[in-house]
Amino acid sequence: MTDTxxxxxxxxxxxxxxxxxxxxxxxxxxxxxxxxxxxxNITNNAEDSEDVLQxxxxxxxxxxxxxxxxxxxxxxxxxxxxxxxxxxxxxxxxGKVVSLDEELSTGDDTVTxxxxxxxxxxxxxxSQHELRELLDQTVSSLPDGFRTVFxxxxxxxxxxxxxxxxLGLSIPAVKSRLLRARxxxxxxxxxxxxxxxxxxxxxx
Numbered sequence: 001m002t003d004t005x006x007x008x009x010x011x012x013x014x015x016x017x018x019x020x021x022x023x024x025x026x027x028x029x030x031x032x033x034x035x036x037x038x039x040x041n042i043t044n045n046a047e048d049s050e051d052v053l054q055x056x057x058x059x060x061x062x063x064x065x066x067x068x069x070x071x072x073x074x075x076x077x078x079x080x081x082x083x084x085x086x087x088x089x090x091x092x093x094x095g096k097v098v099s100l101d102e103e104l105s106t107g108d109d110t111v112t113x114x115x116x117x118x119x120x121x122x123x124x125x126x127s128q129h130e131l132r133e134l135l136d137q138t139v140s141s142l143p144d145g146f147r148t149v150f151x152x153x154x155x156x157x158x159x160x161x162x163x164x165x166x167l168g169l170s171i172p173a174v175k176s177r178l179l180r181a182r183x184x185x186x187x188x189x190x191x192x193x194x195x196x197x198x199x200x201x202x203x204x
Contacts, residue, residue, distance in 0.1 A: 009073040017064055024064075028057050031074055034156075035081050041151045042085035044140050052088060056081040071162070078156060079166050082148070089144055138188045142181055149174055150181035 007015075007026070015023035032053065039052035059080050060067075067076050139147060139155075152163040153174070164174045 010069065013064065013067060013069075013073060016061075024061055027060075027073070031077055032057070034074070035077055038078060038081050038151060038156060039085050041136075041139060041155065042082065042144075042148055043088050045088070048085075048088045052081055052084040055084045059084075075158065075162060078152070078158070082152070082166055086148070134189070134192065138185055138192070141188060142184055146177050146181035146184065149177040150185070153178050154182075 007023075009027065009030075012023040012027050012030075016027065035056055036049055036053045039049035039056070040046065043049050043052060056077060060077055067073065139150065142150060148167065149163060149169075152158045152166065153160065158166070160171055160174050160178075163169075164171045167174070169177075
């Protein structure tokens with residue numbers, strides 16, 4: 001390892017296991033923003049997401065010896081964050097939460113739903129910041145069960161198998177939820193662009 005080459009996650013984990021708190025601090029610095037983003041996208045609540053962030057790294061530090069290296073360290077962190085975020089959702093007394101065990105149909109009535117075609121470029125009318133905010137708001141409006149799968153697959157880019165394992169779902173269920181999430185996102189965004197009188201291309 002050279003001075004210009006940062007230590008790998010595996011190296012930092014080994015150092016942290018041997019009592020190097022600075023190594024774990026580096027892991028926190030490396031992933032705290034991404035874990036906070038996951039928590040915020042799942043909980044839709046700033047205070048809850050901060051709690052999830054703290055609990056995630058506290059549990060990761062406490063149970064570092066349980067990380068066996070079969071998956072990426074970040075994937076392991078996401079798993080912890082997901083568990084914490086889902087517990088926050090379950091504890092809420094208001095709002096409808098879609099059960100992660102709920103069976104979802106992938107029948108033709110879902111797949112062939114009519115959706116307006118987006119033509120042109122949304123960047124002609126929206127700044128990058130505006131587009132980012134619009135997409136974030138639309139993702140946040142998805143039902144919890146759909147949003148969770150969409151975040152893991154399309155935002156965090158976990159595999160279908162990793163997502164299924166993380167959520168305790170079958171692979172077909174993950175594919176079904178992801179399809180439904182994408183369809184709902186496209187419908188919601190189409191309505192927004194129609195209201196603004198815009199034409200845009202599909203980025204889903």
